[in-house]
Amino acid sequence: MTALHSFEQDFVGALFADEAHGACAPGWTAQPGFAVYRNTVRKGCIDALEANFPAVARLVGRDWLRAAAARHLAGHPPSDPCLLHYGEGVADTLAELAGDELPYLHGVAALDRLWTASHTAADAPVLPADSLAGLPPEALAALRLQPHPAARWHGSDTLPLHSIWSANRSGDAAALEALTTLEWAGESTLLTRPIAEVIWQPLPAGGCAFLDACARGDRLDDAAAAALDTHPHTDLAALLAQLLRAGTFTTSTGSPP
Secondary structure: OOHHHHHHHHHHHHHHOOOOOOOOOOHHHHOHHHHHHHHHHHHHHHHHHHHHOHHHHHHHOHHHHHHHHHHHHHHOOOOOOOHHHOOOOHHHHHHHHHOOOOOOHHHHHHHHHHHHHHHHOOOOOEOOOOOOOOOOHHHHHHOOOOEOOOOEEEEEOOOOHHHHHHHHHHOOHHHHHHHHHOOOOOEEEEEEOOOOOOEEEEEOOOHHHHHHHHHHOOOHHHHHHHHHHHOOOOOHHHHHHHHHHOOOEEOOOOOOO
16 A cells, blocks of 8 residues: 555545544644645535435425434545435434334435435436337236336335325425325335436335335236235236336336247
8 A cells, every 4th residue: 555545544544533633633633724625525525415305404404414414434535536426324323213213204305315326326228108008918927127327216015104294395385385284104115217307206006016026027027916915905917008108117128938
């Protein structure tokens, strides 16, 4: 290891250490200029977490989120220089800090994180909505539908995550007001980016299991079986039609060998 590399490692470590002026810290950490730089870096990371989790910020308030972000930063500094990607593990940190008071906070944070993942995912062709029309049942059952790189999905069997997250993400006044009379039941969310903008919509029961199976590379008939195993009343035809209209799949399809 070169002296420069060693210094760079020490410098980054000191930026995120709990005590930059501890007994084992290098002497240069006591310089006022380093303290200014360290505080600027930390503020930038906290600003990024606030920006990357807007639904959470609306739910818990800016001050609470920034305090939680500072706690998260202490144990989980960013590993990517692009702070748009910063946020791995934040949902777990928030859930730990909120305890039982906000059981849906982990799911809301997870959806904020998935929005970023969808927004920054690679481009790929979208499977046209009418591409499966006219296929005989045997050929349809043998297809392997590949989720688009920007497709994301998440849900809960018990929590109305879609309604809570969507209202707070959009900030729509009517949607926020509707939360006061929200039915407490499980919901799922589908996020896609068919053109250049992330869009989201509620995903029917069984949808997450279906898409999980597709992501594993399962045949369409096996994906359908997975959806029915979790939710026996899943309307498979309506689910597949919705997924195709939303641009959930890319053009790579195939039959089993």
